[in-house]
Amino acid sequence: MAGAYWEHFAHDADVGVRGIGPTREAAFEQGGLALMHAIGDPSRVEPREMVEIACEAPDDALLFVDWLNALVFEVATRGMLFARFEVQIDDHRLVGRAWGEPIDPARDDLAVEVKGATYTGLAVRSDPERGWVAQCVVDV
Numbered sequence: 001m002a003g004a005y006w007e008h009f010a011h012d013a014d015v016g017v018r019g020i021g022p023t024r025e026a027a028f029e030q031g032g033l034a035l036m037h038a039i040g041d042p043s044r045v046e047p048r049e050m051v052e053i054a055c056e057a058p059d060d061a062l063l064f065v066d067w068l069n070a071l072v073f074e075v076a077t078r079g080m081l082f083a084r085f086e087v088q089i090d091d092h093r094l095v096g097r098a099w100g101e102p103i104d105p106a107r108d109d110l111a112v113e114v115k116g117a118t119y120t121g122l123a124v125r126s127d128p129e130r131g132w133v134a135q136c137v138v139d140v
Contacts, residue, residue: 004021006034011137016121016136016138018135020131020132022131025087032068061123069116079103081101121137123136
């Protein structure tokens, strides 16, 4: 099994985001990074400020959508991009932390505005070869 990583997958008009990791938490963290990479380049972001995020849902898939939508909300309301995530999941309650900094238009090359995570392509599952996979399409 490989380590934790993120990737985008093709979708006609929007962007598919996928997080892969050895644990469900790692897959959610990587999904957050995939989301940030759809918006801009988090490798240019310093993890200076920490934001706490909590959400709860009846199952893992809906929890992943809620997690991504909470991140979209934080980007929109705080004007921040995030470079690092820490997620803890107990049953279907997520407590997370996101580290980042305010968007700097002179430095940050923003690609798209993400409006929200959708149920399209939504899946959270254990994969025997890759570990945990969490994915969905985000509306841009």
